[in-house]
Amino acid sequence: MHIHNLSEENSILNTFIAEIRDVNIQKDSMRFRRNIERVGEILGYEMSKSLPFNSKNVETPLGNCDIDLPESDIVLCSILRAGVPLHNGLLNYFDAAENAFISAYRHHKENPDTFEIIVEYLACPSLEGKTLILADPMLATGQSMLATFEALKPFGTPKSVHLISIVGAQEGVDYVSKNFAEDTHLWIATIDPKLNDKGYIVPGIGDAGDLAYGQKVQH
Numbered sequence: 363m364h365i366h367n368l369s370e371e372n373s374i375l376n377t378f379i380a381e382i383r384d385v386n387i388q389k390d391s392m393r394f395r396r397n398i399e400r401v402g403e404i405l406g407y408e409m410s411k412s413l414p415f416n417s418k419n420v421e422t423p424l425g426n427c428d429i430d431l432p433e434s435d436i437v438l439c440s441i442l443r444a445g446v447p448l449h450n451g452l453l454n455y456f457d458a459a460e461n462a463f464i465s466a467y468r469h470h471k472e473n474p475d476t477f478e479i480i481v482e483y484l485a486c487p488s489l490e491g492k493t494l495i496l497a498d499p500m501l502a503t504g505q506s507m508l509a510t511f512e513a514l515k516p517f518g519t520p521k522s523v524h525l526i527s528i529v530g531a532q533e534g535v536d537y538v539s540k541n542f543a544e545d546t547h548l549w550i551a552t553i554d555p556k557l558n559d560k561g562y563i564v565p566g567i568g569d570a571g572d573l574a575y576g577q578k579v580q581h
């Protein structure tokens with residue numbers, strides 16, 4: 363796997379990550395969602411540099427010029443719920459992309475410390491020969507990312523796969539590295555050292571879905 367960890371270089375991205383992590387600032391859910399969206403824009407911009415480009419002639423009011431444009435065969439797939447603001451950020455830049463949505467959530471059974479990943483809702487165009495961007499702000503154990511990718515298989519084989527995430531745990535990064543094809547790209551804003559015994563990233567940010575959209579009742 364090609365891992366692009368954007369925290370290896372200082373940029374304005376650090377400010378957005380600090381606000382997403384900050385226990386006081388993150389309480390403002392509108393700002394939290396917008397920060398996730400802004401990071402989506404930055405990750406999308408960085409990822410765009412790896413796309414194939416083709417020259418196109420553009421007519422201006424005063425003449426013509428050639429400009430290299432990225433291929434536009436992108437399918438943007440996000441994992442509900444926390445993926446929604448990240449999806450919006452990516453779609454701000456890849457506005458011609460096709461879109462897919464999938465639900466993958468952690469279902470806690472009798473023991474609150476163990477969970478399984480449930481995939482239920484799935485809406486997806488053909489993926490055959492296209493560029494698949496799979497987006498989820500949190501890469502904790504990596505199980506949601508893999509369960510999602512497996513669920514997408516009946517929709518065709520993409521020509522390239524890009525995972526986009528904001529905060530990862532080293533364990534989750536290792537898990538996706540091991541389970542996705544070698545030519546898969548991971549674009550991630552920052553990687554934290556560990557998971558706690560409930561599978562939350564430490565120091566992380568807390569529960570991204572709840573911070574964006576409020577607490578849900580476990581069922």
Ligand SMILES: O=P(O)(O)OC[C@H]1O[C@H](OP(=O)(O)OP(=O)(O)O)[C@H](O)[C@@H]1O
Pocket residue numbers: 441442443444445466467468479498499500501502503504505506507534561569570571572
């Ligand atoms: O890498 P993993 O261990 O699979 O964990 C990451 C998943 O957990 C979060 O979703 P959550 O289940 O909290 O759902 P939500 O977005 O509805 O809150 C997050 O958005 C990922 O989908």
Ligand SMILES: O=c1cc[nH]c(=O)[nH]1
Pocket residue numbers: 444500502561562563564566567568569570571
């Ligand atoms: O730390 C974590 C792990 C999974 N999901 C979250 O929202 N946060």
Ligand SMILES: [Mg+2]
Pocket residue numbers: 444569570571572
């Ligand atoms: Mg959640």
